[in-house]
Amino acid sequence: MKFLRQLLAVFAVAAVIIGLGFVWKHSPLASLVADGRGNDQRVGITNVQVQPNTPPLPDVQNAGRSNRGNHGLSIANVSDLAQSMVVEGLIIGAIVVIDLRRRNHRRSQSGGWLRIPAQAGPATRRDHSH
Amino acid sequence: MTSSLSVARPVPAAKRRIPGRTRVDFWLDIALFVAFTVDYSFNFTGLTIHEWTGIVLGVALLAHVALHWDWVVRTTTKLFGTRAGRERIRWATDLLLIGAMTLCVASGVLISRSAMAVLGWHTNRDSFWTGLHTTSADICVALVAVHVALSWRWILTVGRRILSLPTRTKNADA
Numbered sequence: 367m368k369f370l371r372q373l374l375a376v377f378a379v380a381a382v383i384i385g386l387g388f389v390w391k392h393s394p395l396a397s398l399v400a401d402g403r404g405n406d407q408r409v410g411i412t413n414v415q416v417q418p419n420t421p422p423l424p425d426v427q428n429a430g431r432s433n434r435g436n437h438g439l440s441i442a443n444v445s446d447l448a449q450s451m452v453v454e455g456l457i458i459g460a461i462v463v464i465d466l467r468r469r470n471h472r473r474s475q476s477g478g479w480l481r482i483p484a485q486a487g488p489a490t491r492r493d494h495s496h
Numbered sequence: 497m498t499s500s501l502s503v504a505r506p507v508p509a510a511k512r513r514i515p516g517r518t519r520v521d522f523w524l525d526i527a528l529f530v531a532f533t534v535d536y537s538f539n540f541t542g543l544t545i546h547e548w549t550g551i552v553l554g555v556a557l558l559a560h561v562a563l564h565w566d567w568v569v570r571t572t573t574k575l576f577g578t579r580a581g582r583e584r585i586r587w588a589t590d591l592l593l594i595g596a597m598t599l600c601v602a603s604g605v606l607i608s609r610s611a612m613a614v615l616g617w618h619t620n621r622d623s624f625w626t627g628l629h630t631t632s633a634d635i636c637v638a639l640v641a642v643h644v645a646l647s648w649r650w651i652l653t654v655g656r657r658i659l660s661l662p663t664r665t666k667n668a669d670a
Contacts, residue, residue, distance in 0.1 A: 372565035376558050383598040391624045399627040443539040450536045454641040461645035 514657055521563060522654050525644075528556055532640055536633060547604065547611035554601035561594060586646050593639040600632040 390396060514522075534541060535549040561568070571587050603625040605612065612619055644651070655661070 369562060372562040373558065375565060376561045379561075379594065380558065380598045380602075383595050384602045387599050387602060387628065390628075396624050399631045400624040438542055438545060440540055440542060443537075446539040447534060447537040450533050450637065453637055454533060454644075457638060457641035458645040458648070461642060462648050465645075465648070 514654065517563075518654055519658060522651075522658060524556065524560055524563070525647075525651070528553065528560060529640065529644055531556070532636070536637055544610045547608050550601060550604045551611055554597075554605075557597055557601070582646075589639060589642050589646065593636065593643055596632045596635045596639060599628055600636055603629040603632065 531549055531553050535546055535553060538546050541549065568590070571583060575584065575587060606619055606625045607622060607629060608617075608619055
């Protein structure tokens with residue numbers, strides 16, 4: 367019952383956010399995100415002067431995506447997944463390093479090792495770590 | 497005094513017991529992280545898997561936030577009190593993340609070409625929702641990573657216990 371109440375609260379928050387999205391769409395600020403083309407491509411470089419007799423560049427942005435329909439997973443495009451993992455890994459790694467350095471700094475400031483909490487105790491709930 | 501990292505003595509199984517709720521939190525969080533990373537890789541998943549994963553992700557996210565709703569309320573009410581700076585950063589990150597993720601999933605549904613068609617709802621291609629979908633997804637990638645990173649100690653501690661891995665502890669007896 368408590369979970370249902372919490373779920374309803376989350377639904378309400380989500381509804382408010384989506385409502386704000388619709389307000390955004392009809393506001394002058396909509397151009398901040400609208401790509402103006404109505405497809406899945408990101409806004410690219412426009413108004414580029416092309417020299418005559420220049421061979422057309424490969425359509426890098428459309429490569430893959432335009433061919434990616436309802437054909438399921440594509441191992442050939444696993445580099446896309448690797449790229450996502452690298453981006454997330456770099457951010458996580460940077461924050462962990464900063465966190466460890468801050469902890470070591472505090473430790474050196476206090477003049478010794480901080481007391482390590484008992485490793486063998488029962489695991490706390492996630493909320494406790496927050 | 498010298499210190500070193502070493503493998504601790506095995507912990508009795510009773511002391512290693514993890515509450516069921518913590519297990520649910522842990523595996524749901526892992527599943528959400530993996531699902532989002534895979535879903536973000538559009539060229540890898542293809543349209544249909546991308547859309548259905550996104551819909552499932554949206555439902556799971558609602559459950560994830562509902563499971564942590566107590567923390568949301570508690571931290572929000574105490575935000576301007578004596579909470580540590582770290583808590584404020586986490587709160588701000590989570591607030592931005594829930595906003596970006598909600599907009600990402602909602603805009604994804606509104607521009608869906610495959611999943612919604614199966615359900616009999618044919619959507620129009622709209623430049624605003626398309627742009628919002630890609631922009632919010634890019635923001636979400638960074639925020640998800642920050643969100644996970646801010647909980648790395650909890651993930652490591654609980655992960656080791658759930659997977660029964662030996663814990664590393666500092667010994668002063670080197």
